Amino acid sequence: NAGVTQTPKFQVLKTGQSMTLQCAQDMNHEYMSWYRQDPGMGLRLIHYSVGAGITDQGEVPNGYNVSRSTTEDFPLRLLSAAPSQTSVYFCASRRGDGYTFGSGTRLTVV
Amino acid sequence: RKEVEQDPGPFNVPEGATVAFNCTYSNSASQSFFWYRQDCRKEPKLLMSVYSSGNEDGRFTAQLNRASQYISLLIRDSKLSDSATYLCVVTFGNNNQGGKLIFGQGTELSVKP
Numbered sequence: 001n002a003g004v005t006q007t008p009k010f011q012v013l014k015t016g017q018s019m020t021l022q023c024a025q026d027m028n029h030e031y032m033s034w035y036r037q038d039p040g041m042g043l044r045l046i047h048y049s050v051g052a053g054i055t056d057q058g059e060v061p062n063g064y065n066v067s068r069s070t071t072e073d074f075p076l077r078l079l080s081a082a083p084s085q086t087s088v089y090f091c092a093s094r095r096g097d098g099y100t101f102g103s104g105t106r107l108t109v110v
Numbered sequence: 111r112k113e114v115e116q117d118p119g120p121f122n123v124p125e126g127a128t129v130a131f132n133c134t135y136s137n138s139a140s141q142s143f144f145w146y147r148q149d150c151r152k153e154p155k156l157l158m159s160v161y162s163s164g165n166e167d168g169r170f171t172a173q174l175n176r177a178s179q180y181i182s183l184l185i186r187d188s189k190l191s192d193s194a195t196y197l198c199v200v201t202f203g204n205n206n207q208g209g210k211l212i213f214g215q216g217t218e219l220s221v222k223p
Contacts, residue, residue: 035213042214045210090154106151
């Protein structure tokens with residue numbers, strides 16, 4: 001049982017490039033979500049999913065796409081990276097009140 | 111106004127001290143309440159859930175006051191290993207919304223020898 005696995009751990013992108021942050025969980029959790037964390041801002045919800053085939057926007061969805069084709073995977077796509085997307089990204093999944101976070105992806109956009 | 115507000119600190123305390131963190135939330139429909147702990151550059155981890163009746167886990171005590179929309183965390187006999195950022199978290203929304211987590215910006219604690 002690996003919990004929530006995020007890849008890559010670190011990434012540097014050039015402005016305008018696209019990429020996908022991967023998130024996978026092996027706990028059969030229905031609910032998964034993506035957060036970004038910026039200094040002094042706390043964690044902010046980007047997108048979430050309550051089950052396979054169902055996604056919705058969070059607080060800061062612009063510039064990001066998600067899909068949920070399986071219960072296990074919830075990738076986050078940056079369509080055209082911008083310096084404002086430099087952040088630490090956390091994926092989380094839950095069953096009941098128990099949230100489990102991945103170890104994060106540190107993204108720098110130059 | 112932020113949905114969840116915390117004093118960002120930092121709180122610098124000596125070992126053995128008692129320290130209290132406060133948190134307020136703006137949405138009266140909030141359903142569940144938590145304290146998470148985050149060590150430097152790592153993922154948040156659940157410290158404890160918070161209930162109206164209050165709950166205690168060793169040196170940690172959490173309280174919820176729904177009328178005042180206020181949450182607290184008390185740490186007694188602080189240890190060096192308690193140094194971290196403490197995140198106040200609330201959820202609201204129906205099942206279709208998945209009970210979204212709303213985070214405060216965190217309170218930094220530094221426990222010194």
